[in-house]
Amino acid sequence: xxxxxxxxxxxxxxxxxxxxxxxxxxxxxxxxxxxxxxxxxxxxxxxxxxxxxxxxxxxxxxxxxxxxxxxxxxxxxxxxxxxxxxxxxxxxxxxxxxxxxxxxxxxxxxxxxxxxxxxxxxxxxxxxxxxxxxxxxxxxxxxxxxxxxxxxxxxxxxxxxxxxxxxxxxxxxxxxxxxxxxxxxxxxxxxxxxxxxxxxxxxxxxxxxxxxxxxxxxxxxxxxxxxxxxxxxxxxxxxxxxxxxxxxxxxxxxxxxxxxxxxxxxxxxxxxxxxxxxxxxxxxxxxxxxxxxxxxxxxxxxxxxxxxxxxxxxxxxxxxxxxxxxxxxxxxxxxxxxxxxxxxxxxxxxxxxxxxxxxxxxxxxxxxxxxxxxxxxxxxxxxxxxxxxxxxxxxxxxxxxxxxxxxxxxxxxxxxxxxxxxxxxxxxxxxxxxxxxx
Numbered sequence: 150x151x152x153x154x155x156x157x158x159x160x161x162x163x164x165x166x167x168x169x170x171x172x173x174x175x176x177x178x179x180x181x182x183x184x185x186x187x188x189x190x191x192x193x194x195x196x197x198x199x200x201x202x203x204x205x206x207x208x209x210x211x212x213x214x215x216x217x218x219x220x221x222x223x224x225x226x227x228x229x230x231x232x233x234x235x236x237x238x239x240x241x242x243x244x245x246x247x248x249x250x251x252x253x254x255x256x257x258x259x260x261x262x263x264x265x266x267x268x269x270x271x272x273x274x275x276x277x278x279x280x281x282x283x284x285x286x287x288x289x290x291x292x293x294x295x296x297x298x299x300x301x302x303x304x305x306x307x308x309x310x311x312x313x314x315x316x317x318x319x320x321x322x323x324x325x326x327x328x329x330x331x332x333x334x335x336x337x338x339x340x341x342x343x344x345x346x347x348x349x350x351x352x353x354x355x356x357x358x359x360x361x362x363x364x365x366x367x368x369x370x371x372x373x374x375x376x377x378x379x380x381x382x383x384x385x386x387x388x389x390x391x392x393x394x395x396x397x398x399x400x401x402x403x404x405x406x407x408x409x410x411x412x413x414x415x416x417x418x419x420x421x422x423x424x425x426x427x428x429x430x431x432x433x434x435x436x437x438x439x440x441x442x443x444x445x446x447x448x449x450x451x452x453x454x455x456x457x458x459x460x461x462x463x464x465x466x467x468x469x470x471x472x473x474x475x476x477x478x479x480x481x482x483x484x485x486x487x488x489x490x491x492x493x494x495x496x497x498x499x500x501x502x503x504x505x506x507x508x509x510x511x512x513x514x515x516x517x518x519x520x521x522x523x524x525x526x527x528x529x530x531x532x533x534x535x536x537x538x539x540x541x542x543x544x545x546x547x548x549x550x551x552x553x554x555x556x557x558x559x560x561x562x563x564x565x566x567x568x569x570x571x572x573x574x575x576x577x578x579x580x581x582x583x584x585x586x587x
Contacts, residue, residue, distance in 0.1 A: 153199055161260075164192050168260040171566060172273045175318070176280065176309070179559040186252040186562055193255030205258050208579055210514035210572065214250045217496075217503035221246060224496045225450035235456040243451035249556050249565045256569025257576040267573060271329070271534070274566075278326045281319045282358050284309040289361045289407065304409015305363035316364035317553070318563045320355075320371040321544060325537025325567070327351040328378055328385070332533035335384070349388040356392060360399045363410030365418045366551050372396065373547060374540035381519055381536040430486060430551060432476030435467040437485040439475070441493040441501075448497040452554075454485040484554035488546060491555055508546050511568060515539040518574035525574040538571035 167185050174182035197203050205211060225243035227236040261267045285308045288294045294309055301313045308315025328348065335347035343350075352375060359368045372393060379389035404411040421428045426435075436458055440449055449457050457463065458481035464474045485491045492504035518525035518535050526535050545552070545564045553560045 157196065157199060160192055160196055164189060164196075164255070164260045165263060165266050167192075168256060168266055169269055169273060171562075172270065172277050175559045175562045175566065176277050179562065182562050183558050186565065187248050189255040189260070190248045190251040193251060193259050196259065204583055205254060205576075205579065208514075208576075210510045210575070211254060213503070213507040213510045214247070217500070217507045218243075218247045218250075220500055220503050221451055221496050224447045224500060236450075239450045239452055239456055246451065246556060249561060253565040253569040253572065254576075256566070257572035258580065261569060261573045262577060262580065267570075270570065274322055274570075275326050275330075278319065278323045281308050281315055282323070282354070285315060285319070285358045285362055300409065303363075303413050304407065304411075305413050306361060306410070308362070313362070313364060314560075316359055316362040316367035317560050319362075320359060320367040320374070321541045321560075321563055321567060323355045324371065324374045324378070324541050324544070325534055325570075327355050328382070328537035328540075329530055329534040331385075332530040336529060346388065348382075348385050349391050352388070352392050353395065356396065357399055360396075360403055360414070361407060361410060363403075363407070363413045365414050368414065370544040370547060370550055374537075374544040377540040377543050378533075378536045381539065382533060385533075426471050429476070429480055432472070432480045433482065433486055434490060435475055436463055436480060437487070437490040437494045439463045439465075439467050441490075441497065444497055446497045446499065448493065448495045448500050451495055452484070453494040454491065455481075455483050458482075484557065486551045486553075487548075488552060488555045489548050511572075512539070512542060512546075514575045515542055515568075515571045517578075525578055535571065535574065538567055541567050542571065 167189055171182060171185050171189075174185060197205070206215070222240075222243045225239045227233075227240060229236070261270065284294050285306050288298075288300065288306050288308065293299045294307065296309070298307055298311050301307050303313075305313040306315065307313050308319065328351070331348035331351040334351065335344045338344045338347060355371070356368075359371055362368075375389050375392055379386045400411070400415060403414070421430065425431045433454075437454055440453055440457060440463060443462070459478050464477055466473055466475055485494060489501065489504070493501040496503065515535070516539055519532060519539070524532075526532050542564070544550070545560075545567075555561060
């Protein structure tokens with residue numbers, strides 16, 4: 150065995166273990182999860198260099214990433230002298246922004262091509278969903294989670310954390326798991342009624358937990374995801390309608406069972422929608438749009454909102470901001486709370502176009518295993534899993550959704566883990582086509 154062969158064998162072993170550990174550390178210890186994603190990206194690039202195999206870059210769902218990334222790097226080059234610390238930080242963050250997409254490609258083209266690793270990751274993701282769900286339920290019933298943390302001050306559930314940030318990753322992870330479990334249940338059920346209600350039986354517990362959690366955007370995007378999956382899975386459609394129809398009943402129930410969560414889920418949402426322009430979200434969106442309007446070609450570079458929100462030129466009324474100072478410095482948070490506004494404020498209109506092209510390419514690749522006369526995935530349970538991964542992707546990148554930053558941890562890490570899982574079938578097709586030509 151040559152040195153190169155031994156190196157690749159060891160690298161494959163390390164990559165496999167890193168992949169198995171990634172979902173666990175995305176739930177707890179997100180700093181370690183970020184290091185794992187970085188390691189997967191670096192390991193994949195090293196493997197490609199040793200094997201002199203860069204064909205994956207030519208895939209239609211890969212090269213748009215480099216267009217988006219290259220433009221963001223150019224837009225982040227410091228434009229004034231002397232160079233300020235924020236300019237240096239933006240440049241560094243832009244340069245390393247490629248790591249998460251490459252980590253997803255590492256999962257799809259490398260570590261998850263091993264069927265055993267892929268199956269184990271699916272079960273680990275399922276265990277993570279169960280763990281977060283049990284923590285949410287325990288806190289809803291007893292008033293605190295396993296670590297003694299009570300409900301958040303506004304009545305929402307924190308799950309296994311000290312702040313209410315469990316619902317968003319739970320909704321993304323739980324949808325493909327619930328659809329996969331529902332399909333498996335339907336395939337193995339002997340009773341007709343069980344086959345007819347299998348999806349509803351696995352989706353309704355997730356819905357109930359999201360309602361109890363009181364996080365409106367996680368609930369709304371989950372319902373969106375169920376609708377998207379129903380379009381792709383004919384057997385899900387009537388059950389999806391039942392899930393949607395039962396949602397108001399679930400929400401009404403928590404008015405008595407958890408009035409704090411009801412207030413956050415319904416009353417606060419109603420108030421924000423009625424007075425959106427003056428709400429924090431409206432003011433934040435207005436500030437990001439003003440940055441894009443003032444710099445339509447190049448934007449303001451990576452993390453534009455964080456670095457330039459306090460610039461006095463943007464503290465004024467606008468499309469969504471009736472107040473004279475546009476919210477002042479009160480709305481200067483870490484990001485614009487919308488991936489598409491983040492893209493246009495960072496890189497201008499070209500950055501928005503590049504981001505949109507990248508998202509469309511990923512979505513098309515996630516759909517590829519399910520469409521056409523010869524789909525890559527034919528097993529009903531696998532089709533349900535793939536449909537769930539596509540629906541979770543739509544939930545994450547829906548243009549009207551409020552969200553964390555595109556590369557923010559841990560939700561960004563969850564999204565790229567699911568993206569890597571979803572790209573596996575089409576990546577396998579790319580690899581097999583290349584092997585056939587060789």
